[in-house]
Amino acid sequence: MSGASAAVQHDDQTQLRRDADAITALGVTGVQARLVTSDGRNLTATSGVASVATRRPVPRNGHFRIASVTKAFVATVILQLAGDGRISLDDTVERWLPGVVHGNGNDGRAITIRQLLQHTSGIHDDYPDYTSAEDFYRHRYDTYTPEQIVARAMRHRPDFQPGKEWRYSNTGYALLGMIIQRVTGHPWHEEVKDRIVRPLGLHHTFWPGTSPTLPQPHAETYQRFKPGEPLVDVTKQVSLAGNGEAGLVSTTADLNRFFRALLGGRLLPPAQLTQMKHTIPVGKEFEPLMPGARDGLGLFSRPLSCGGRYWGHEGGDSGWISAVGVTADGRRSVTVSLSGAIAESADQVLRVVQAESKLIDDALCPAPNAGRMRH
Helix, strand or coil: CCHHHHHHHHHHHHHHHHHHHHHHCCCCCEEEEEEECCCCCEEEEEEEECCCCCCCECCCCCEEECHHHHHHHHHHHHHHHHHCCCCCCCCEHHHHCCCCCEECCEEHHHCEHHHHHCCCCCCCCCCCCCCCHHHHHHHCCCCCCHHHHHHHHHCCCCCCCCCCCCCCCHHHHHHHHHHHHHHHCCCHHHHHHHHHHHHHCCCCCECCCCCCCCCCCECCCEECCCCCCCCEECCCCCCCCCCCCCCCEECHHHHHHHHHHHHCCCCCCHHHHHHHCCCEECCCCCCCCCCCCEECCCCEEEECCCCCEEEEEEEEECCEEEEEEEECCCCCEEEEEEECCCCCCHHHHHHHHHHHHHHHHHHHCCCHHHCCCCC
16 A cells, blocks of 8 residues: 555544544444445444443444335335336336325325335325333334335325425335335345345345344444433334335445445446436425435435535434445445434434534545545
8 A cells, every 4th residue: 555545544544433433422322434435445433332331342343223224225126127127117106006095185196106216205104103211112022014004194195296395205115115015026125135135245234024133243222212311222123114114234334335336337227327316305304404415216415515416325213323425436435323323302413413424425525635636
């Protein structure tokens, strides 16, 4: 390694560690981050602890629930099916799931697969969640079928007419999981495994089903349901739904490999990747959390401070927050996992998300003090 390359690596590593420490300084229990540089070097940083009881360090290759980052995998499968000519993104939901989206003004004949992918379907989310420590202990092993998730949504009128606005919808991705099963005859997670996980060698990415535990190594994660209440260890639980909108377990190394392959054109034909990257502005409720973000089909793009935009996805679930960012050419990527992301207030949530976004931006923008040009 040349002296210049060593300096660049040192600067990248130092900045990654500094940004991870800035996140735990806000009260997050543990952070692990992994940057893959354009020449394939893996740089990792951890901060905080994996357990508040034992104070053991956060593992650099820990497993975690990736929550809504799962949506990028599901969208990739849908677009592969479109590339194979087995579906069209302009097919209606009714064509593949007759009678499922109906009632209270909901109409599957007016909603397309593309609108489900891009959160413009208007379907209202009525998503199960834990409201207290008692609620968590009572329901942490509960599961919901996609049909049950959709039925909850059908009790509500749509938020808007299909295609007229943007609002994040987990229910839309539960429907996409159902469509994958209808088209292929296999559950969405089996198609993810066969089409993405196995070909890319993602040996630590899997759907846990009804197992409430994570493989070692992993950090514990925590939640405080109300300010002033004690921390609750929420690591051991079954993913409430995990029906296409969430549910996968992975690692920072595997997620970097997936997103680099996706943006590098290894998973989708050019036409489908182009459609995936056709974006629209996010809704006003997301703008404070993701300034300048635009939503594609299972991918978000966001501006970089050094110019251009990056691609990726975020996820959050019962104490976990995760995010992935990759440059447009798929060559430089970063994944960060937060465990014990304890939110005492909306302001604290915003500060944590901003610190996480800064880590991604710093990782994807070349270090200026190492003599590299910022683009």
